[in-house]
Amino acid sequence: QVQLQESGPGLVKPSDTLSLTCVVSGYSIINGYHWGWIRQPPGKALEWIGSIFYTGDTYYNPSLTSRVSMSVDTSKNHFSLRVTSVSAADTAVYYCARGYQYFDSWGQGTLVTVSS
């Protein structure tokens, strides 16, 4: 059974870069599927950030594309997210998940707070 686990700093300063990694276990990334990031500000709705295929093909939310990048490391079976120039509006629980058009397995989520 596939499992996903997010890791990264829980506190990021305004204007800095947010970096998160999602380690996948129980399934090899190169076997297929896209892998995505979704976030949820406190008390608010889910928002898709982007998805990546193991080949490195990426798809980003148009509203975030200028600040977001994703990468995949097949040797470590993990994928990563970077969000540049963060502000308080980027404070959210960040989830990694398997999928693109739909997400069938999710990590537990990690709260990232943007504050000085």
Next chain:
Amino acid sequence: QSALTQPPSASGSPGQSVTISCTGTSSDIGGYTHVSWYQQHPGKVPKLIIYGVNKRPSGVPDRFSGSKSGNTASLTVSGLQAEDEAEYYCTSYADNNNVLFGGGTKLTVL
């Protein structure tokens, strides 16, 4: 593109059926068959309950069903149970390789 539109709340009594709507445009729901629904209990991880408009992942009760007509998708929960009380989100694939989420609907079991 804007988020998909869901009613903020819905409710029903145990045993009843309730339907939650999700309205988009021809650039998302109306143009593709990639509509999915998620159930999220407070403080918990979202769980996929419907994908591909009307398909259920293994383990999801057949009380949950999905459909689509034009630019509107719907989730129906039949035989409401107390554990169905949760937030429900719809999503759709959209033009330009985008994925849109709805604003969420809080389902209350009376």
